[in-house]
Each structure stands twice: as structure tokens, then as C-alpha cells.
Amino acid sequence: MTERSAPERLAAELRPEAWSVDERQRFDAYRELHRRSLADGPAFWTDVARDLVRWRTPFTRPLDWDPPFARWFPDGTLNVAENCLDRHRGTPTWDRPAYLWEGEDGQRRTVSYAALAATVDRLAAGLAADGFGPDDVAALFLPMVPELPMAMLALARLGIPFSVVFSGFSGPALADRIRGLGARLVITADAGIRRGRSVGLKRTTDAAIAAAGGVDRVVVVPRTGESVPMVRGRDVTWDDLLAGAAPAPSPTAWPSDHLLFLLYSSGTTGAPKPIAHGTGGYLTYAAATMRWVFDPRPSDVYWCAADIGWVTGHSYIVFGPLLHGVTGVLYEGALDHPAPDRMWSIAERYRVSILYTSPTALRAQRRYGDEGLRGHDLSTLRLLGTVGESINPDVWRWYADVVGGGRCPVVDTWWQTETGGIVVSGAPGLDLVPPRPGSATLPLPGLDVDVVDEHGAPTHPGTRGFVVIRRPWPGMLLTLRGDDERFRATYWGRFPGLYYAGDFAVRDDDGYLWFLGRADEVLKVAGHRLGTIEIEDALVHHPAVAEAAVCGVPDPIKGEVPVAFVVLRTGRSASPALAEELAAAVGERIGAIARPAAVHFVRGLPKTRSGKILRRVVRAAAEGRSSLGDTSTLEDEAPVDELREAFRRLRADLGAGPTGPS
Secondary structure, eight states, X not given: OOOOOHHHHHHHHSOGGGSOHHHHHHHXXXXXXXXXXXXXXXXXXXXXXXXXXXXXXXXXXXXXXXXTEEEESTTOEEOHHHHHTGGGTTSGGGGSEEEEEEOTTSOEEEEEHHHHHHHHHHHHHHHHHXXXXXXXXXXXXXXXXXXXXXXXXXHHHHTOOEEEOOTTOOXXXXXHHHHHHTOSEEEXXXXXXXXXXXXXXXXXXXXXXXXXXXOOEEEEEOSSOOOOOOOTTTEEEHHHHXXXXXXXXXXXXXXXXXXXXXXXXXXXXXXXXXEEXXXXXXXXXXXXXXXXXXXXXXXXXXXXXXXXXXXXXIIIIIIHHHHTTOEEEEEOSOTXXXXXXXXXXXXXXXXOSEEEEOHHHHHHHHHTOSHHHHTSOOTTOOEEEEOSSOOOHHHHHHIIIIISTTXXXXXXXXXXXXXXXXXXXXXXXTTOOOOOXXXXXXXXXTOOEEEEOTTSOBXXXXXOEEEEEOSOOTTSOOEETTOHHHHIIIIISSSTTSXXXXXXXXXXXXXXXXXXXXXXXXXXXXXXXXEHHHHHHHHHTSTXXXXXXXXXEEETTTEXXXXXXXXXXXXXXXXXXXXXXXXXXXXXXXXXXXXXXXXXXXXXXXXBTTSOBOHHHHHHHHTTOSOOXXXXXXXXXXXXXXXXXXXHHHXXXXXTSOOOOO
């Protein structure tokens, strides 16, 4: 008999009979709403765009669809900064905080919508006076400071496409992006602060420009005030540029399909992909998903605890929240520095009502125990969300019951850089989707998501398959800049006519989606295909485990066997007996075929600064590659060295014969 995955078993356990009459009615109402949104997709999105977005020139055509290229609202014009800022002029929002900023070193600033708009206008005027316009592209290499969204909005005001480069990148990685963009303009800072250390961003920028060339202007934000080299005629401080700016011209209306920003994806192999997003379609989608998923209200204080260097920050720190007039928390540093409870102290201090963070960050917080968390007043929280990867049911329940006090809905969101915004999630703003712990629930209105087999045919409930989207949506990427063929091959070549997300999922009898991780994060053990995430979920289910990462290593008999790397919760000690207990627990929860061949205890796992485990780095280390790909987003190099040593020992052990947990 084929063993079912943990999500498959959980889905089978959560039968609709457990729902109340009200929940069943809400579910049926949402399914009907979703059906109607797909019946005439362009008409549905037309209503959304006209309701949420200010158009300078109203559009008459909702969509030009030349598969796989979509141009949404192509004859309409608009200005993003006008939508995010000017629309609030003369309303109560104008004097409310747009951002409550806290630096890792304890510095704090409050930036109102009026002050944000004034700075954006002056910056736009200064850049325009320097001769920059819509034919240019800008690179932003900044820490998490208010000047980063200010720069994004000023560039959008001028119609200058930009690319935010994550401030943890190395000089060579930044140089590659400056060269690939053809950027004449770079906006950076003297330095950033991370885990108590100064990170020299200006020096990294100078090295990158020396390698890439072509940059005419560097604007330097004074974050730390430390002395940095300034190139005469090229470099200017942020304050000097603003001080010399003339009055800003009126915002120009740009075509809906005008390029707004580029974000580079990174991978273990291959060149990073420059993902291009337009203006009107993207803004419509960010606005709609912000409303549906987070149900923002004027009284809310909203904290998306991510980095603007990723798409999460673009859509749900900058554009989506500002369009709705939300007050947002902007935090510069690590969520557990200088003390493990930093995250909860920020939530308490600013009376956060909506918290959006990653499952990895939650697992890391759970590792420290509940005492520090319970020492903070989190009673203002009313809505909790997760992003970045699947959240296992145990952590979902901990998030809901301990962090949220049992009173807060939890939305587990699935989406990608390429989608521009959330695709699958509960929707408190619609109040119609009953949650299921561990499931991202259902596609949002207007999204036609399916799970298919290797031939592109829909799978049966309970059967693992590939996630696809069957029709265009406004937030989708325009293309890969300069490489339409790679765009076709990567996203539309696997299943002709379907957008291929590259993820595995299973759908239950009610259509709820349970995501199982990347399709390339699958092990083939003695002919059985196992998702790494389901083994990780089984490990994290154990009360001793805070986090886990699983990958496969070659085995002469089974072809491949799973190996687990485990971070223990505070107060628990590593031992051979515990390793055996964990391996046995996986076997009991999933089946003997999934039992790890080895369990290694490690101090930490390789993560990005936004808290997401870099499983591709774990996999590359397992395969013994000399290069792990782009590791410049790593929070800390130490876990990589620890993994390399563990895999070196493991390969030696496996070469001598079968091995058990160690």
C-alpha cells in the first residue's frame, strides 16, 4: 500500500463534518464567489482595478493576452506614487504615521504620510534635475531604513524602473546586477547595522561599480554617520541632493504596462533571473490581495517582518500598505538581536495588530520557549500571517494559540516573486474561508490554480502533483528582462498553456491546497518519491525540535536516502538516543521508507536575513559541490561550514556501508 504524506493524512483527518453550520455556509459562499470570479476573469479584474486604483487615463481594455505575455489594462495610465501618497492628501490618513521605524541599535523615527510624500517629491525633483528619467534604470542597495521606500516611490514617480538589491549581497553579486541592469544611478548608504556590527555598504558599492562600470551618480544615505569615500562629481549625499532640489513637477502618468521594477531571483546554478513587473496590473494585484488577505483598517498597526529586498517587502511593506493608508512597522535588524524576544518587544511597543512573518522565523522563536513571549503584552494582535514556505501544523497551532492567544485568524500565504502577490491564502477581508492548520487553504478570487500530474492532467484529491496556474492574473511578471525565450521555457514550457510554479502540492476533497515544497526538493528512495518538507514536518512535530532541514544523499542500494539536520529547542541536549528517537518518530509518522539514514544535530541552519532556510545550500553541500551558488544572502556563514563537515563525515560513513542515525 502506498504510504500517504503527513499533509495527506492531516487533510484526511480534517473532514468537513467537523465544521460548524456557519463555517460550511462560509465555505460554500466563497466557492461560489470564486466560481463567478473565473467565469469572466477580465471583467472581474476590471471591477477590482477601477475600485482600488486611481487611473489618470481610464482603461478600456482589461487585458491583451498573447500567450505567455499578458498586458493588463494596456490603454490606461497612472502614477504609482500618486496612488500610494497623493491620494491621501486632505484625508485623516495624511497626518497619520506611514512608518514607525526602529533600528537594530534602538534608534526610532516616525514618518507621517505627509512627511513621506514631501521627501519623495524632493528626491524626485533632485533626480530629475540630474537628468534621470524613464529611459534609465536605478539600483537600490540600502538597509531597512525609511529612505528605501522613499527612493522606490520617488523613482516610480519619475517612471524610472528600479531594482532593489538585497543589502546582504557581496560586491561581485551587486556588480552583476548593476551590469545586467545597465544602471546609471545607484542609491546606497554609508553602512548598515546587523547583529551589532557595521556593514560597509558604500565600500561594497564602490567595489561593485569599479567592476561593473557605467554608473554616473551615487546617492549616499547617512545611516551610521561614519566617514566613507566620496567620488567627486559622481557621489552626493542624500541630504545635499534634497537640499538643492527645486519644487517637484507634477507626477507624470505612465502606461499601465510601463516597467515598474526588476527583482533578481537567485539559485544554486544558472544566472539569476531578472523578473520584470509592470505598473497597473501589479499595483491592482498588490492592492486587492492586501485588502482580501489582511483586511486593513485605519486603526491597524501592520508589521510585515520581512526585507524590502525581497518581493514580500515590495508588495506588503511598500505598495500594498501605502495604497490602503496603513501604518506600518519598519525594522532594520535581526528578529532575535540583541535578545531572543526582540520580535515580541517590537510588537508590544508599537501595539502591532497585524503580524506577517515567516514559518522559519516562528520556528526559531519557538526554539527559545514561551516564557519570553509571555512576558510581553500581545493583546493588540488581531491577525497573523506567514510567508516564504509552508508552515507545519504544530507551528501553526503554536502561532495561533500562544502568539495570538487563540483569538487571531492565521493566514498561511503561498506565492512567488513571479506572481507579484499572494495567490493562495485564507481571506479575512472576505470572511469566508475556514482555516485548516498547515494548509494555505484556497486560491484567492480570480486565480485559477490547479495541481497536475507529469502529463498536465489534474490529480485526484490526496495525490501529489505540480502546482500550475491556468490563466493570466494582473500581478504576474511581464517577462524575464532581455530574455523572452527563457521566460517561455522556465514558466510555460513544462506544461504548454499553463504557468508552472515549480512547487509540489496535494489537494484535499474540499480543494484545500497543502504545499509540499519545491518540486526539485524531492527524494527518490527505493522507487518512492518523498518530499523533504513532509519529513521536516515530522521532525518538528517532536517536542525537542525547533527546526529541521532534510536532503538526500546517494545510497548504493536505495539510490538515495534522507539525512536530517536538526536544531534543538532551548534546554534540550543532543544524544545518540535522541537521534534514534527522532528517526523512529519519522518512521512512525510517515513510514519506514522515510526514516532518515542519519540525524545530525547542528547549532543553526543556513538562512537568509529574512529567516528563510536556504535548502538549496543544504542540498549543494550534500552533493559535495565546491560552489554552493549565491550565498551572499546568508545571515551567517557558520552553519554552512558545519554542514560541510557533517556531510564529509557522512560520506565517509556511507562509503563504508549502511548507516543508522548518529
